[in-house]
Amino acid sequence: MTLRLYDTKAGALRDFVPLRDGEVGMYVCGPTVQSSPHIGHLRSALVYDQLRRWLSYRGLDVTLVRNVTDIDDKILVNAAAGQAEGGSEEWWALAYRFELEFTDSYRAIGVQPPTYEPRATASIPQMQELIQRLIDAGHAYAAADGSGDVYFDVKSWPSYGELTRQSIDNMEAAADADPRAKRDPRDFALWKGRKEDEPPSAAFPSPWGDGRPGWHIECSAMSRRYLGPQFDIHGGGLDLRFPHHENELAQSTAAGDAFANYWVHNGLVNVNGQKMSKSLGNSVYAADLLGAARPLVVRYYLGSAHYRSTIDFHDGSLSEAEAALDRIAGFFERVERRLSGTRFAGHGVEIVPEAFAEAMDDDLAVPQALAVLHDTVRSGNAALDAEDLEAAATARGHVLAMTEVLGINPLSPQWRTGGSSVAESALGELIERLLADRQAARAARDFAAADRIRDELAAAGITIEDTPTGSHWSIGS
Numbered sequence: 001m002t003l004r005l006y007d008t009k010a011g012a013l014r015d016f017v018p019l020r021d022g023e024v025g026m027y028v029c030g031p032t033v034q035s036s037p038h039i040g041h042l043r044s045a046l047v048y049d050q051l052r053r054w055l056s057y058r059g060l061d062v063t064l065v066r067n068v069t070d071i072d073d074k075i076l077v078n079a080a081a082g083q084a085e086g087g088s089e090e091w092w093a094l095a096y097r098f099e100l101e102f103t104d105s106y107r108a109i110g111v112q113p114p115t116y117e118p119r120a121t122a123s124i125p126q127m128q129e130l131i132q133r134l135i136d137a138g139h140a141y142a143a144a145d146g147s148g149d150v151y152f153d154v155k156s157w158p159s160y161g162e163l164t165r166q167s168i169d170n171m172e173a174a175a176d177a178d179p180r181a182k183r184d185p186r187d188f189a190l191w192k193g194r195k196e197d198e199p200p201s202a203a204f205p206s207p208w209g210d211g212r213p214g215w216h217i218e219c220s221a222m223s224r225r226y227l228g229p230q231f232d233i234h235g236g237g238l239d240l241r242f243p244h245h246e247n248e249l250a251q252s253t254a255a256g257d258a259f260a261n262y263w264v265h266n267g268l269v270n271v272n273g274q275k276m277s278k279s280l281g282n283s284v285y286a287a288d289l290l291g292a293a294r295p296l297v298v299r300y301y302l303g304s305a306h307y308r309s310t311i312d313f314h315d316g317s318l319s320e321a322e323a324a325l326d327r328i329a330g331f332f333e334r335v336e337r338r339l340s341g342t343r344f345a346g347h348g349v350e351i352v353p354e355a356f357a358e359a360m361d362d363d364l365a366v367p368q369a370l371a372v373l374h375d376t377v378r379s380g381n382a383a384l385d386a387e388d389l390e391a392a393a394t395a396r397g398h399v400l401a402m403t404e405v406l407g408i409n410p411l412s413p414q415w416r417t418g419g420s421s422v423a424e425s426a427l428g429e430l431i432e433r434l435l436a437d438r439q440a441a442r443a444a445r446d447f448a449a450a451d452r453i454r455d456e457l458a459a460a461g462i463t464i465e466d467t468p469t470g471s472h473w474s475i476g477s
């Protein structure tokens with residue numbers, strides 16, 4: 001069976017046929033690094049990680065591009081707010097700080113790094129070139145008010161609205177500029193002239209005056225730069241269909257690029273029926289959830305729903321994921337123990353069962369694929385009960401392959417407790433030994449020795465906290 005994907009633009013499932021045999025180019029809208037990541041952002045990255053892993057398992061060579069929007073109104077506003085409160089962080093430092101948080105959170109849940117991760121500020125010439133092509137083709141114009149803004153002329157592009165199947169007359173006005181400067185209220189900004197209160201470092205020279213790119217043009221230019229004028233899959237959250245993706249599509253096609261062949265959108269993480277969003281203040285931050293639950297559990301939870309469905313986050317959401325993972329880990333432990341030393345140890349080809357492949361090929365039906373995984377765990381356990389070691393070994397190979405494809409193999413080194421490595425557990429052991437020495441020194445009232453141990457640990461970046469239940473340590477302050 002060939003992979004079928006739901007293409008938002010067609011409004012239907014379509015067989016996936018890559019533009020170039022054996023290769024897939026995929027562009028996913030990445031974060032605007034204005035504040036810390038919430039679990040909606042994690043879900044979005046995770047969905048495309050699952051798709052990428054499945055395409056790779058199917059033998060395709062995937063080039064995944066996920067951008068970082070590192071210049072934007074919200075980044076400038078947040079940096080200015082910090083400065084108004086006496087801080088000195090520049091907008092670009094703030095953007096980089098949050099970019100690192102995103103990278104850490106993605107890594108924690110096992111999202112593989114994209115092939116390329118371009119920052120918007122590094123592709124300004126490509127954005128300007130695209131804007132110039134649009135002006136030359138009569139689809140964009142410089143604002144009449146001398147602001148230095150450049151707008152896309154929606155009325156000049158009859159297919160505007162084709163992605164979301166809207167007629168232009170029913171569309172909302174673009175909220176990004178003074179309506180008086182535009183030919184039509186729905187015209188949206190391609191280039192934003194620098195405003196007086198904006199830092200000079202956020203303005204780039206251009207033929208239309210100093211300024212910065214609009215958000216939509218960034219993705220049109222970066223996808224073209226890294227994947228070419230036509231590529232296979234464009235992804236992003238459902239919230240981006242309009243106006244962001246509609247505008248990307250209009251810009252790129254009006255400039256003569258064929259652009260994305262399939263439009264894939266992930267469903268949102270909601271809280272009480274509303275999108276989890278920084279602006280609504282209902283965010284569950286990635287760092288908080290990852291501090292409260294094992295990263296593997298978070299990955300399983302966010303990745304177990306169908307990618308197009310909505311996830312409603314509430315307390316207790318993670319317990320099912322925890323139990324499911326325990327069942328998988330329990331089977332692995334049991335089967336390894338029973339097979340070790342027998343001729344079936346290491347036996348069992350690591351290949352996914354046909355039913356799993358069919359589910360994944362059916363618009364990435366992960367819930368059905370997980371059902372196959374859990375059925376296989378059950379039959380593997382039953383085989384062990386019946387002492388059918390060959391069947392148990394086959395089940396082991398299947399389960400291994402399925403958990404690898406989904407990135408949820410509990411035995412993978414990535415998931416060792418606390419995300420730790422062999423080096424980290426060795427470090428833990430040494431610190432515990434030093435803490436025991438310190439305790440012994442205190443008991444002997446040798447406070448100088450006890451303090452020396454604490455200071456040496458502190459110099460190595462390890463903080464000690466004494467509590468009534470004993471001394472606890474952490475790395476960093």
Ligand SMILES: Nc1ncnc2c1ncn2[C@@H]1O[C@H](COP(=O)(O)OP(=O)(O)OP(=O)(O)O)[C@@H](O)[C@H]1O
Pocket residue numbers: 029030031032033039040041043044045235236237238239240266267268269270275276277278279
């Ligand atoms: N609640 C959510 N559920 C699923 N995906 C989301 C959610 N919020 C954002 N995304 C997706 O994460 C990616 C990065 O998003 P971006 O930084 O543009 O977030 P945003 O929509 O501005 O977030 P917020 O609404 O919290 O400000 C996009 O593909 C976006 O669609």
Ligand SMILES: [Zn+2]
Pocket residue numbers: 028029030219236244248
């Ligand atoms: Zn985008």
